[in-house]
Amino acid sequence: MKYKENINKNIFRGYDIRGIYPTEIDEDTAYTIGLGFGSYIKEHGKTTCIVGHDNRLSSPVLYEALVKGILSTGINIISLGLCTTPMYYYACIKLQVYSGVMVTASHNPKDDNGFKFAFDESGNCKGQEIQDFLAYILNGKFQEGQGLLSTYDIEPDYLELFKNNLHFGSRRIKVVIDPGNGTTSIIAKKLYEMFPIDLIVINGESDGHFPNHHPDPCVEENLNQLKEKVLAEKADIGLSFDGDGDRMGMVTNTAKFLPTDMYMILIIRDIINKVDKKEFLYDVKCSKALEDEIERLDGKGICYRTGNSYTKAAVRDLDLPFGGELSGHVYFRDRWPGFDSGLYAGLRMLEILSHTEKTVDELAEGIPVYYSTPELKFQASDDIKFTIIEKIGEYAKNKEYQYLDIDGIKVLFKDGWALVRASNTGPNITARFEAKTKERLEELQSEFTKVLQDLLK
Secondary structure, eight states, rough: OOTTTTGGGGGBBBSSEEEETTSSSSSHHHHHHHHHHHHHHTTTOOOOOEEEEEOOTHHHHHHHHHHHHHHHOOOEEEEEOOOOOOHHHHHHHHTTTTEEEEOTTTTTTTTTTEEEESSTOOOOOTTHHHHHHHHHHTTOOOOOOOOOOOEOHHHHHHHHHHHHHHHHOSSEEEEEEEEESGGGGGTTTHTTSSSSEHHHHHHOOOTOOOOOSOOTTTGGGGGHHHHHHHHHHTOEEEEEEOTSSSSSEEOOOOOOBHHHHHHHHHHHHHHHHTTTEEEEEETTOOHHHHHHHHHHHTTTTEEOEEEEEEEHHHHHHOOSSSSTTTTTTTEEEESOOOOOOHHHHHHHHHHHHHHHHHOOHHHTTOOOOEEOOOEEEEEOOOHHHHHHHHHHHHHHHHOOOOOEOSEEEEETTTTTTEEEESSSSSSEEEEEESSSSHHHHHHHHHHHHHHHHHHOO
């Protein structure tokens, strides 16, 4: 392995480093990132970091190359080996070592891979920090030394964290879980069997080919098997998890897909009278129903930009009891350390059900009705996508529309909204629309889709 002078700059994205293996990310890329990471944290007084990897087919070789690069700078490594991203987060907290790298591409297709990384207690690098790290790597001035490699089994500590955190009621819930053959497969069954529930597991074998469906639980079409099993087993709920375990998707007792913003409403209804600070964060993609419901409950909603690294840091920095984003990341800080765990998010819902005789569908009653599209993707190269968003902003300004520009352009109307933003995880522009009626939804979608498609010609 060698230092890669012509490293692909486009893999350095908004929240992490991510690309296709082996064309955009290969072993030399991983080794080079290791050289840069180890050198950077060493210059900032660190001596040790934590490294883990998910179950993607390319993760072990990229992990080995990354480790070799970091060790050659003189930084010691505590290796977790194969683990979920939340297990990696908890290891950093438990061991009080906040510099680390997780080899993962989260919910991306099976041929993708990447690196989530943190230099210190501030959490995962994001935005300009990642671009500054790229510049540091390109400078090519690395530290030298020979670090020591040790291993740590975080699983017992992680299981204990769950055991001490959850308190189930007398009702026994039947749940179907779908790890989607992702990394939660290594621990989900053991973890859920710790609690008084009737558990059914599908797609529970760890397999980086993801043979049964794409590992993104917040896209409804990926939950078809889960829906069928919930109905066949007459289960109370169905839960699905993404490739590295930090996100959760959910279907109700009637196999109805419940998006994350609706899940957040159920959680906020449950905890708002149990927490002192009644403020909750959500991202720009969430339904206005969430904002309406927080106001109805006499709470305060905080709309924020999309992105796991951003939303998690904001929930922590603002000292909020709970927050999340439509993509499936949610952050509990009422009695949990604040990191996103799909398995924990699912268990919190099961805990609520165990204390009531209501079904999930019944718990969801009374939520304000809005009609919305799923997140729509339009292919746009990384070189042009941000320019396109600027032009969408110019269009909104010329039309004298009210809009937010905290993350892309979110145009606000009395009866709905239109959101167009550049993806930070791939060469795409994403759009989402919502309105009080189906007719108005079609109008908004038609107007802004046409503008976007004209700009992309």
